Amino acid sequence: MTTATEIVNEFWRLMATNDFDAVTTILSDDFVWELPQSKELVRGAKNFAQVNREYPANAPWQFEIHRVFGSDTEAVSDVTVTDGVQTARAISFFTIKNEKINRLREFWPEPYAAPPGRAHLVEVME
Amino acid sequence: MTTATEIVNEFWRLMATNDFDAVTTILSDDFVWELPQSKELVRGAKNFAQVNREYPANAPWQFEIHRVFGSDTEAVSDVTVTDGVQTARAISFFTIKNEKINRLREFWPEPYAAPPGRAHLVEVME
Numbered sequence: 515m516t517t518a519t520e521i522v523n524e525f526w527r528l529m530a531t532n533d534f535d536a537v538t539t540i541l542s543d544d545f546v547w548e549l550p551q552s553k554e555l556v557r558g559a560k561n562f563a564q565v566n567r568e569y570p571a572n573a574p575w576q577f578e579i580h581r582v583f584g585s586d587t588e589a590v591s592d593v594t595v596t597d598g599v600q601t602a603r604a605i606s607f608f609t610i611k612n613e614k615i616n617r618l619r620e621f622w623p624e625p626y627a628a629p630p631g632r633a634h635l636v637e638v639m640e
Numbered sequence: 641m642t643t644a645t646e647i648v649n650e651f652w653r654l655m656a657t658n659d660f661d662a663v664t665t666i667l668s669d670d671f672v673w674e675l676p677q678s679k680e681l682v683r684g685a686k687n688f689a690q691v692n693r694e695y696p697a698n699a700p701w702q703f704e705i706h707r708v709f710g711s712d713t714e715a716v717s718d719v720t721v722t723d724g725v726q727t728a729r730a731i732s733f734f735t736i737k738n739e740k741i742n743r744l745r746e747f748w749p750e751p752y753a754a755p756p757g758r759a760h761l762v763e764v765m766e
Contacts, residue, residue, distance in 0.1 A: 519711075549765070550729070551749050552751070552752055552755070553751075554763075555764065555765040556761060556762055556763075561761045564761055568757070569755075584711065585709045592733065592745075605731050607707065607716075607718065621749040623677050623747040623750075624750065624752075625678070625679075626677050628678040628680050629678070631694070632691055632694065635694075636681065636682055636687075637680075637681040638680070639675070639676065
């Protein structure tokens with residue numbers, strides 16, 4: 515049996531080809547992509563591919579995988595995405611059903627200024 | 641053996657008491673808290689408790705756990721945090737060592753406006 519972590523690694527391998535139709539081969543027919551921050555929900559593998567294809571990019575997207583782990587049916591990844599001009603971080607929660615990705619709930623946390631008044635308790639992260 | 645998921649559930653149970661010294665009982669001596677968005681690193685369980693204690697709050701913090709899962713040594717949670725006035729979402733990656741939390745890498749994704757031009761592919765998430 516393919517583990518959730520293996521399926522997620524394959525997802526990012528396929529995303530890195532920038533062939534988003536290829537990615538749909540590991541998404542279930544009833545795949546749903548949820549973006550809670552913008553309250554957007556994309557239904558279906560075909561729409562997932564189209565949103566990715568239409569997103570403005572300066573060059574092919576590259577992905578740096580910081581971490582992937584999971585249980586039997588769920589996995590999470592922490593990935594940096596860049597087209598060489600824009601850079602963002604994606605935290606992606608995957609749900610697996612019948613060895614396909616059934617649901618992806620994704621967060622895109624942005625940099626923010628360190629809150630004031632706690633420098634005495636905090637170091638600067640490399 | 642206590643699983644990573646059980647330890648993380650205990651972490652959130654203790655956080656909900658708002659007794660941050662109690663939380664330190666399940667953190668390792670060399671505990672590190674990383675906040676990549678603000679590039680802050682807090683070293684040590686005592687400093688973790690102090691940052692939490694000093695953070696401006698209108699009322700005791702309450703936590704709604706949306707999801708927790710993990711492998712043997714890692715777990716992730718998706719939690720909404722509120723004091724009744726401020727509300728935020730925390731995505732927390734925990735590393736476990738000797739049944740204590742050794743490292744917490746935490747992201748705080750903020751709401752953003754849905755990107756234009758893709759309404760034909762997107763539904764509004766409940």
